[in-house]
Amino acid sequence: KEEFYQKLKNYQIFIPEIVGVLQEHASCQMGESACDVEAYMIDENGNHRHYWTGYSRYELQYKQANNQIECLIGFMRNDEFYSVICDHEGSIRLIVKNQEVVAAYDYLPYGNLIRQYGIPQVQIAYRYTGQEWDEETGLYNYHARLYDPAIGRFYQIDPQEQYASPYKYAGNSPVSMIDPSGEIAFLPIMIGLGLLGGYLGGSAANNNWCPWEWDMTKAGTYIGIG
Numbered sequence: 001k002e003e004f005y006q007k008l009k010n011y012q013i014f015i016p017e018i019v020g021v022l023q024e025h026a027s028c029q030m031g032e033s034a035c036d037v038e039a040y041m042i043d044e045n046g047n048h049r050h051y052w053t054g055y056s057r058y059e060l061q062y063k064q065a066n067n068q069i070e071c072l073i074g075f076m077r078n079d080e081f082y083s084v085i086c087d088h089e090g091s092i093r094l095i096v097k098n099q100e101v102v103a104a105y106d107y108l109p110y111g112n113l114i115r116q117y118g119i120p121q122v123q124i125a126y127r128y129t130g131q132e133w134d135e136e137t138g139l140y141n142y143h144a145r146l147y148d149p150a151i152g153r154f155y156q157i158d159p160q161e162q163y164a165s166p167y168k169y170a171g172n173s174p175v176s177m178i179d180p181s182g183e184i185a186f187l188p189i190m191i192g193l194g195l196l197g198g199y200l201g202g203s204a205a206n207n208n209w210c211p212w213e214w215d216m217t218k219a220g221t222y223i224g225i226g
């Protein structure tokens with residue numbers, strides 16, 4: 001085995017090309033094109049950090065200390081990088097390439113798309129609150145449940161029983177609340193207020209508005225942030 005691995009090292013530069021050929025061959029044997037092949041990159045916490053759909057690569061950002069997707073920050077397509085601009089709910093608003101807007105989306109409060117700008121080649125499936133849109137069914141995939149923006153309701157009951165109606169989205173408050181997992185709705189502004197409170201507390205403890213100049217060795221700093 002060691003001899004085999006040693007010889008294999010001599011062909012390292014060719015391995016990606018070989019894998020690409022095998023992948024395309026396998027996909028064609030299954031009656032699909034290479035554009036239909038999906039692949040994933042998993043980080044040490046078990047999160048999908050990147051995933052590929054054909055020749056498009058998406059990069060995901062997760063909230064600290066959990067496996068909940070915070071937002072899509074960009075994607076690669078045909079070896080070109082596109083940045084994604086989201087609103088306070090995590091909905092995709094703009095797609096930017098080389099500081100130029102190439103696609104844009106506007107939504108009604110419950111997620112129906114009312115305006116769409118850009119050529120088909122730069123459109124993406126992640127849209128309202130950052131969730132995956134299925135063109136065939138007209139539904140959003142919220143992981144725990146499927147959501148219909150046309151009626152503002154989930155198709156499955158709420159596993160957490162947060163509201164009297166088990167099908168309503170975000171407590172019928174789609175402008176101020178989000179439900180990124182399909183299991184529990186909350187106010188995104190509360191996260192921002194928590195961060196602001198921590199910043200003000202840390203500033204007061206150090207008598208300094210610059211976080212990188214705070215004394216992180218004293219307990220008062222952590223008490224202020226907490």
